Amino acid sequence: MGEFRVIEIKEEILSDNKKAAEALRKRLKDEKTFSLNLMSSPGAGKTSTILRTIEHLKDKFRIGIIEADIASVVDAEKVNAAGVSTVQINTGGFCHLDVGMVLPALEALDFSKLDLIIIENVGNLVCPAEFDTGAIKNAMILSVPEGDDKPLKYPLMFSVTDVLLVNKVDYLDFSDFNMKALRERVCALNSDITIIETSAKTNVGMKDWAEWLAQEVRQFQA
Amino acid sequence: MGEFRVIEIKEEILSDNKKAAEALRKRLKDEKTFSLNLMSSPGAGKTSTILRTIEHLKDKFRIGIIEADIASVVDAEKVNAAGVSTVQINTGGFCHLDVGMVLPALEALDFSKLDLIIIENVGNLVCPAEFDTGAIKNAMILSVPEGDDKPLKYPLMFSVTDVLLVNKVDYLDFSDFNMKALRERVCALNSDITIIETSAKTNVGMKDWAEWLAQEVRQFQA
Numbered sequence: 001m002g003e004f005r006v007i008e009i010k011e012e013i014l015s016d017n018k019k020a021a022e023a024l025r026k027r028l029k030d031e032k033t034f035s036l037n038l039m040s041s042p043g044a045g046k047t048s049t050i051l052r053t054i055e056h057l058k059d060k061f062r063i064g065i066i067e068a069d070i071a072s073v074v075d076a077e078k079v080n081a082a083g084v085s086t087v088q089i090n091t092g093g094f095c096h097l098d099v100g101m102v103l104p105a106l107e108a109l110d111f112s113k114l115d116l117i118i119i120e121n122v123g124n125l126v127c128p129a130e131f132d133t134g135a136i137k138n139a140m141i142l143s144v145p146e147g148d149d150k151p152l153k154y155p156l157m158f159s160v161t162d163v164l165l166v167n168k169v170d171y172l173d174f175s176d177f178n179m180k181a182l183r184e185r186v187c188a189l190n191s192d193i194t195i196i197e198t199s200a201k202t203n204v205g206m207k208d209w210a211e212w213l214a215q216e217v218r219q220f221q222a
Numbered sequence: 223m224g225e226f227r228v229i230e231i232k233e234e235i236l237s238d239n240k241k242a243a244e245a246l247r248k249r250l251k252d253e254k255t256f257s258l259n260l261m262s263s264p265g266a267g268k269t270s271t272i273l274r275t276i277e278h279l280k281d282k283f284r285i286g287i288i289e290a291d292i293a294s295v296v297d298a299e300k301v302n303a304a305g306v307s308t309v310q311i312n313t314g315g316f317c318h319l320d321v322g323m324v325l326p327a328l329e330a331l332d333f334s335k336l337d338l339i340i341i342e343n344v345g346n347l348v349c350p351a352e353f354d355t356g357a358i359k360n361a362m363i364l365s366v367p368e369g370d371d372k373p374l375k376y377p378l379m380f381s382v383t384d385v386l387l388v389n390k391v392d393y394l395d396f397s398d399f400n401m402k403a404l405r406e407r408v409c410a411l412n413s414d415i416t417i418i419e420t421s422a423k424t425n426v427g428m429k430d431w432a433e434w435l436a437q438e439v440r441q442f443q444a
Contacts, residue, residue, distance in 0.1 A: 042263045042347050042376065043368025070348060072374040093378075095317060095348035123375065124348055125264050126292060126317035145367035145390065146265025152294040153345065154264065156315075168367065174396065 013098075017131060020099040024106075024134030031112040034217040035119060037097075037135035039157065042123035044143040045167040047075045048200035049209075050118055054082045056210035061115035061217060066105045068097050068122050075120065085109055096127035099134045116217050125150070129157040137216060143168040144177045151185035158186050163194040165209060170199045235320075239353060242321035246328075246356030253334040256439040257341060259319075259357035261379065264345030266365040267389040269297045270422035271431075272340055276304045278432035283337035283439060288327045290319050290344050297342065307331055318349035321356045338439050347372070351379040359438060365390040366399045373407035380408050385416040387431060392421045 028035055040046050047067075054063060067076040068089040076088035087105040089097065102119060111117060119135060121128040140161040142150055145168060151158045158164070164186060166179070179197070186193060194212060198205035250257055262268050269289075276285060289298040290311040298310035309327040313319065324341060333339055341357060343350040362383040364372055367390060373380045380386070386408060388401070401419070408415060416434060420427035 041265065041345070041368075042372055043365075069375050071377050074371055074374055093348075093352060095346070122348065123263070124317070124346055126315075126344065126346055127349070130315060143265075143367060145365060145393065146263075149296055150264055152296055153291050155293055171367065171393070171396065174393065 014130065017098045017100070020103075021132035021134040024099055024103060025136065028111070028134070028136060029220075032221045033111045033114055033117060034137075034220045035106070035111075035117040035133075035135045036213065037119050037121055037128075037133045037138045038141070039121045039125075039128045039138065039161070040123060040141035041125050041143070041146055044123070044141045044146065045200045046120045046123070046141055047078055049141060049165060049167065049198070049206075050079055050120060051082055052200050052203065052206045053118065053210060053213065054079070054084055056206060057116065057214060058082075058084065060214060062113065064109040064111065064114045064117045066102065066109070066117060066119040068101070068120060070094075070122060085114075091122055095122055095124050096131045097121050097133050098131040102133050102135075115221065116213070125154040125157045129154070129160050136220060137162045139163045139165065141165045141167045142182075144171040144175055148178045148182040148185070151182070151189055155189050158189045158193070161190065161193060163196065163212060165196050165198045165205075167198045167200055169197050169204055170202050236352065239320045239322070242325075243354035243356040246321055246325060247358060250333070250356070250358060251442075254443045255333045255336055255339060256359075256442045257328075257333075257339040257355075257357045258435065259341050259343055259350075259355045259360045260363070261343045261347075261350045261360065261383070262345060262363035263347050263365070263368055266345070266363045266368065267422045268342050268345070268363055269300055271363060271387060271389065271420070271428075272301055272342060273304055274422050274425065274428045275340065275432060275435065276301070276306055278428060279338065279436060280304075280306065282436060284335065286331040286333065286336045286339045288324065288331070288339060288341040290323070290342060292316075292344060307336075313344055317344055317346050318353045319343050319355050320353040324355050324357075337443065338435075347376040347379045351376070351382050358442060359384045361385045361387065363387045363389045364404075366393040366397050370400045370404040370407070373404070373411055377411050380411045380415070383412065383415060385418065385434060387418050387420045387427075389420045389422060391419050391426055392424050
């Protein structure tokens with residue numbers, strides 16, 4: 001009984017959020033500010049990937065970072081130390097970001113003066129996939145130690161993602177992860193997705209990732 | 223505005239669920255059926271740990287398994303192949319289990335005839351921590367590749383857990399994971415927790431884990 005009540009309210013909230021997301025995307029387009037919503041499980045390498053992305057792109061674009069966590073500011077401190085503007089959102093009990101949470105953070109960053117904003121979502125493969133953040137593109141990271149069966153279990157996340165980084169490829173030698181099986185499972189859900197194999201630790205694939213992102217920002221601003 | 227509305231409804235649901243959980247624990251006590259709620263991020267090793275647990279305990283106890291996933295039956299098939307009764311719950315969009323979802327699965331298992339039921343929750347470090355499943359004890363798995371900073375970011379999960387398995391210790395040599403820092407962070411949140419270092423892959427620590435669990439079941443049934 002309680003279950004059905006949740007679903008109804010969720011749909012109402014999702015619908016309001018979707019409208020707000022479309023309005024936000026229009027504002028971002030007017031200001032030529034590209035935003036990327038970065039999602040993954042806890043510990044898949046979101047913050048390390050953001051740090052590498054800053055290294056590769058900080059001379060090309062004016063970058064801002066939004067960090068979201070249930071609690072703590074550890075990620076925001078790391079990113080801020082890399083020399084870019086950072087805003088931390090503490091979501092309290094919330095397992096996702098929505099436009100209502102992202103918008104004040106964008107405004108705190110003075111987003112119209114930036115080219116690229118990366119939004120690090122809460123570490124979670126479920127809820128963030130359901131809530132549009134108003135971002136221009138969605139990226140997700142799957143790390144090799146999580147296993148190649150994740151598209152079977154979390155299909156929505158893989159369906160809403162524009163680019164998938166398969167991170168921690170430095171673990172491939174110690175793992176039974178099957179990259180071919182993963183690619184087939186992902187493509188069955190989402191044939192338009194771009195897949196890049198990376199290791200934020202060793203920098204493998206990070207140039208390809210940065211080039212993909214730079215290309216997206218330039219197209220958006222053109 | 224939408225945000226506040228969600229919180230209120232969540233609290234109401236949480237309160238109803240808590241009452242149902244207490245009633246379920248009473249029924250489990252009457253039937254001497256111990257249940258364990260097993261939580262972790264996606265890919266931390268819940269299913270592999272369950273398979274090892276079955277190996278170690280299947281001659282001592284009558285075991286049943288409840289598998290929960292957003293979608294798919296891959297885990298239930300694996301566990302069922304190990305020769306124990308298994309029920310799969312597909313939660314649809316839901317990122318957690320609550321009593322309303324667990325109870326029909328327990329009844330489908332005919333739980334009064336079992337000694338030990340392990341409930342594999344949805345892979346998620348956020349939502350499952352908030353919803354009491356009516357289980358007797360909570361266990362969580364943190365895998366080494368996820369990093370030692372997780373207690374800072376997901377404090378509620380570590381606070382509600384009775385036993386923590388630090389899994390995939392076979393990755394320790396290739397990782398900068400600091401076990402001492404992890405233990406300090408966990409104990410700062412929860413000084414009563416039992417921490418066991420494991421590798422479901424290599425079987426390291428699995429005997430200790432099985433002994434801890436067997437002891438809990440025996441005490442509960444006594």
